Amino acid sequence: MRRVLILGGTAEARALAATLTNDPTLHVISSLAGRVTNPRLPEGEVRQGGFGGPDGLAAYIRDQAITAVIDATHPFAQQMTTSALQATTRTATPFLLLRRPPWHPTPTDNWHHADSLTAAATLLTTHNHTRAFLTTGRRSLPAFTPLTHLWFLARSVDPPNPPIPPNVQILLARGPYTVPGELSLMRTHRIDVLITKNSGGQMTTAKLTAARDLSLPVIMIDRPPPPPGVPYAETVEAASAWLRTGEAAAQTG
Known part of the structure; x- marks a missing residue:
């Protein structure tokens, strides 16, 4: 065997x-x-x-x-x-x-590519965003929390290690997610930019559809x-x- x-x-x-x-x-x-x-x-x-x-x-x-x-x-x-x-x-x-x-953008998507968490954080400083939806995993939070001019909704399966900065709200959730649910989430929190990793798959793709429907920019961290x-x-x-x-x-x- x-x-x-x-x-x-x-x-x-x-x-x-x-x-x-x-x-x-x-x-x-x-x-x-x-x-x-x-x-x-x-x-x-x-x-x-x-x-x-x-x-x-x-x-x-x-x-x-x-x-x-x-x-x-x-x-x-x-x-x-x-x-x-x-x-x-x-x-x-x-x-x-x-x-x-991996995921690929459609003609109506507004993606900005980054090759690392650090590069994604740098991109955030070059745009006029104020409320970001962060879906890059609990271990990635330290790369973004120094950006104190931004408010973050950070979603992960498990809570990140404390301390949690005051400009971050943690949302504990596990996919799969739905487009109506993601649309409601982004509207409720007045999200103006999505940051995510290009992990591919269907379980979390609803956030990309929702961002597209709301004409939101996406900072996409490309996979190695x-x-x-x-x-x-x-x-x-x-x-x-x-x-x-x-x-x-x-x-x-």
Whole structure:
């Protein structure tokens, strides 16, 4: 029986685990980093907590006789991807990135691109915004709170670490979200700019539709590119095919 390790935490990781656990030739282990309280658990065996960097992950791969690793973490989990690539290279373990496609603007969108949280914060200083909707995760708050001329509505699954500046209101919520709900939220709080990461997927895309409907600008933080030469897939189906047929079933970064 082949033993497959899924580095998860995303909807795609859960869908992949559900698909693969139906295959009697596979034993699937899903690993969650443990950064989210009460995460949605995938089907099959689940491991929670970090590995201790690439050395720890490499040791786990050897100890558990893992035969393939699929990195289905968040598109911005760059440190985990780097560790996974190093660990699988050291252990000569087949490795695949599963990344949902990024969002793309429509002709009526008003996107301003940034390549980092710092660049996004700098963009905010060059425009006349006063009330921002921040959906970049609880760990990103320190990059924006020095902008005291702005009021922020910051949404995250778990609360950020205190102290919370007076110009920030925290909204704890978990997707999927709806367009009517996002429209109501932005109108109620008189939002005039949206800041988000290009994570892709359907669970949180409603905020982009709402911003478009309200003619609001969006500061879009672009995702990091995949490591060059690494096989990757954009769908659960393509990742499943990679396990059956090898790298030819996946794209290469």
